[in-house]
Amino acid sequence: MKWRGRRGSGNIEDRRSSGGARIGGLGAGGVLIVLAIGYFFNIDVSPLLNGGSQGSSAPLSQRDEEWGQFVSVVLADTExxxxxxxxxxxxxxxxxxxxxxxxxxxQSACGGASSAMGPFYCPGDQKIYLDTDFFDMMAExxxxxxxxxxxxxxxxxxGHHVQNLTGVLGAVNRARQQQSETRANEISVRAELQADCYAGIWARRAQDRFGTLEEGDIDEALGAAHAVGDDVIQASAGTTPMPDSFTHGTAAQRQDWFIRGFRSGEMGQCDTFAVSEP
Known part of the structure; x- marks a missing residue:
């Protein structure tokens, strides 16, 4: 990706050297999620399970600084x-x-979170939360x-922020509260796949405007979409994939919707809620 020397966003809040917020009150479901992620990614989650942990106040490495600059440029492009x-x-x-x-x-307006849970968007404060170590974990x-x-x-x-601005995210969250767990999970999958499709739109339009893409970039995005598919994560954790428990979509679905957005560049092609099977 061609990003060096380009404009960065002014909407970055870097807390990596100031320490993280304390986490507590995970609940049984949250504990199970943390344990599963810790097992799969070989992460020590004991501080979190023991009642909370503090973020590191260690100085940023050169790699940390570079990831921060990279994220700033990508965010500026999305803007x-x-x-x-x-x-x-x-x-x-x-x-x-x-x-x-x-x-x-x-700590966010949506509560406390650990980097072990991955990047997330909080509609309560309209902020994206990201530990850049996640990128290294993806690769390694x-x-x-x-x-x-x-x-x-x-x-x-x-893409989730776009859903929040259009009212989709609020509607999704309300609908999930009124449904069975299986149906709520299905709604969540459709929301996640739409965000993948919106990511594809960004990639297409960033290429058209900035000439961002280099050879192999789309394959890298598809590799990431595959790696975070529910079926791949569950299989890699040594369990049989259980479709009723999926909340983000299969690897194939996530790749397919990213490509739909990339090829079309149109939000109208990203209506995952209008199709019988996403």
Whole structure:
């Protein structure tokens, strides 16, 4: 990905050197999730399970600094693309989200979270939360390396912000509360796949405007989409994939919807809620 020497975003909040927020009250379901992620990714989650942990206050390494610069450029690209695309295609004004870089643990308007749970978007404060160590983990333990794989992750979370601005995310959260667990999971899958499709739109339009892509970049994004498929994660953890428990979609679904967005560049092609089978 061609990103060096380009404009960065002013909406980055870097907390990586200031320490993270304390986490508590995970609940039984949260504990199971943390244990599963810790097992699969070989992460020591004992501080979290023992009642909380503090983020590191160690100085940032050169690699940390470079990841921060990279994320800033990617976020700036999303700002420019969606500032044009959202009004033109959805008749909504785009409001830039903030992106919080943290290490270890963080507190958001949606509660506390650990980096072991991966990047996330919080509609309560319209912020994306990301531990850049996740990118190294993707490369080393998930076989999904490359700068455009990391860009896909950021663009996916920005996709959730777009859903929040259009009202989809709020509707999804309300609908999930009124359904059975299986049906709620299905709704969640459709929301995640739409965010993948929006990431594809960003990739297409960033290439058209900035000439961002280099050879192999789309393959890197597809590799990341495959690695975070529910079926792949469950199989890699040594369990039989259980479709009723999927919340993000299969590897094939995530790749398919990213490509739909990339090929079309149109939000109308990302309506995962209108198809019988996403």
């Amino acid at each position: 420019e693309i969606w500032a044009d695309t959202l009004p033109a295609q959805a008749q909504r004004q785009y409001v830039d989200p903030s992106l919080v870089l943290f290490r270890g643990a963080v 333990r998930m076989g999904a390396g490359g700068d455009f794989a990391a860009a896909y992750v950021v663009a996916h979370e920005v």
